[in-house]
Amino acid sequence: MSEELSKVDSAVAGLSISPPEDKKDKKAHKRTASKNEGVRNINDLEKEGIELQIAIETQKLNWKLNTSPSTLDDKEVLKKHLTTPPVKRIDLHFPLGLEVTARNLKGVTIKDALDAIHKQFKKKADDEMENPILAGFEWDKEESWTRLIVHQKKQGAPVSSKKSKKKGGEE
Numbered sequence: 001m002s003e004e005l006s007k008v009d010s011a012v013a014g015l016s017i018s019p020p021e022d023k024k025d026k027k028a029h030k031r032t033a034s035k036n037e038g039v040r041n042i043n044d045l046e047k048e049g050i051e052l053q054i055a056i057e058t059q060k061l062n063w064k065l066n067t068s069p070s071t072l073d074d075k076e077v078l079k080k081h082l083t084t085p086p087v088k089r090i091d092l093h094f095p096l097g098l099e100v101t102a103r104n105l106k107g108v109t110i111k112d113a114l115d116a117i118h119k120q121f122k123k124k125a126d127d128e129m130e131n132p133i134l135a136g137f138e139w140d141k142e143e144s145w146t147r148l149i150v151h152q153k154k155q156g157a158p159v160s161s162k163k164s165k166k167k168g169g170e171e
Contacts, residue, residue, distance in 0.1 A: 038107070039086045054148065066125075083108065089108065095150075131152035134151075
């Protein structure tokens with residue numbers, strides 16, 4: 001037992017100064033996640049003059065603003081993009097001045113918009129709201145390129161049976 005013992009610091013023993021290669025790759029991969037193909041910045045669309053199309057499905061939802069979007073019957077509609085081309089964020093403007101922002105780096109979906117609206121109205125009782133039902137969204141490029149106007153109505157369309165269909169064309 002005449003060998004000399006040497007101290008080894010386990011915190012530094014065998015480590016190199018630069019991080020291992022696999023960690024460098026993970027960081028670089030993480031940064032590119034915000035770059036989704038086809039998803040645009042609303043301000044870039046305005047500069048380029050590209051017009052928005054709003055998903056028509058939003059007009060048929062008959063969704064109460066103070067209820068969770070997850071209570072909707074048609075869950076597939078919630079997955080659709082709110083606008084074409086998809087945008088990362090968009091402001092939703094209410095006629096009385098309230099404005100909420102819907103955000104999603106992969107493109108704002110109908111669910112993202114409803115979630116943003118629900119966050120503002122979830123604590124309001126039904127009788128506190130004059131128009132509690134979502135009627136749809138409108139994009140008025142003359143007023144503001146970067147926001148949608150939220151339309152509301154007093155009550156949802158009644159569930160129609162085959163007998164109660166209206167005669168004549170609806171506009």
